[in-house]
Ligand SMILES: Nc1ncnc2c1ncn2[C@@H]1O[C@H](COP(=O)(O)OP(=O)(O)O)[C@@H](O)[C@H]1O
């Protein structure tokens with residue numbers, strides 16, 4: 001890709017809410033290719049970290065910078081939320097929405113929408129109102145909608161948290177495809193099996209900090225700290 | 239009692255024979271109120287949407303002002319418009335007093351705050367739902383308003399219908415600025431008031447039925463729209 005928006009550089013970034021520091025200071029560089037999986041106990045700041053990287057959280061200290069200007073960078077990344085945000089429109093119109101925003105013609109947008117619907121198994125539901133889909137179908141729709149602009153970076157916040165195995169398998173397949181097409185994935189999960197299946201490297205969040213960050217083999221086979229070891233054993237870490 | 243029954247009978251006769259006075263007055267009412275509704279909606283709906291997505295310090299104040307405007311008695315709005323349009327008033331040269339335009343102006347002032355307030359409330363809910371997605375997709379403010387107005391169109395139609403209901407049944411302000419002139423500014427409500435005071439109940443009742451019919455249709459439509467909205471059929 002010409003002029004990649006990566007690397008994303010975080011320098012001593014802090015996110016505070018109501019005067020309380022909930023994430024940071026975090027110093028981290030998101031570069032290269034592949035999939036980074038973010039794990040950690042509940043409340044450790046996984047969601048906030050992803051939202052902050054994507055620009056949904058105001059940073060109160062530190063510096064966050066993409067390799068391209070902010071506007072350019074924001075147009076080439078997308079986000080999949082833990083509970084999918086479904087627009088009050090048909091499946092087709094949900095999918096076409098990001099493309100029409102970007103000024104694509106209705107025809108072009110609809111063709112792409114139909115293609116992506118088929119990829120996530122919603123090909124026969126195009127005209128249906130999206131709010132009537134099941135939870136798994138909604139998340140697949142949200143994923144397809146996030147990928148339809150072929151983003152360079154895709155953030156996902158526990159996208160499979162409430163889904164059954166079948167829906168999870170479809171979503172993981174779509175994610176593997178996106179990765180091999182060059183999309184950089186950053187995804188939080190509390191499913192260690194999923195982390196092992198998808199990760200190239202792992203960020204372990206603890207108490208609002210990046211506690212450890214390592215390639216997937218090293219992380220699971222030779223944890224660097226006692227806390228990581230405890231967490232991987234399934235002990236309660238705080 | 240006999241008088242009322244006679245009146246009812248005569249009223250039905252007027253309705254089924256499409257009495258020319260009754261039709262004329264009804265059409266004028268619709269013309270005035272629909273014109274006011276279109277103008278008000280064009281102002282109030284985008285304003286409500288804008289208010290819903292803005293995050294400015296004085297939003298509460300703006301909403302309080304909106305609510306206060308909603309609370310102004312229509313008669314006072316009539317008086318105010320009358321003063322503005324009367325020959326010695328600032329807009330006297332336009333010669334609008336006692337014309338349908340004056341009535342439209344008064345109705346616009348009466349229902350714009352109502353429509354804006356209802357629109358703002360429902361779009362605020364929609365905005366809370368869409369907020370993260372629309373920020374994530376890096377939408378411009380214009381695109382946000384467009385999206386909210388489109389996806390909230392049923393709720394906005396409900397807001398407009400509420401405005402219609404209020405405007406079509408309004409009498410005080412219309413009487414003051416329109417003057418209830420036969421074949422010029424006589425509408426359903428002012429005609430009912432006049433015919434009743436003259437003791438001619440048949441036309442008053444006939445017009446009353448028309449007004450009731452309109453009001454019921456509006457409420458049925460609102461009810462239906464709210465239900466489809468809630469049940470997620472769009
Ligand atoms: N809007 C908010 N206001 C105050 N505290 C918040 C807010 N959002 C998150 N937090 C707090 O920040 C911490 C991290 O939350 P989160 O990023 O959601 O963690 P995780 O996704 O790992 O469960 C938690 O302690 C949570 O209570």
Ligand SMILES: [Mg+2]
Pocket residue numbers: 046047048157158
């Ligand atoms: Mg979370």
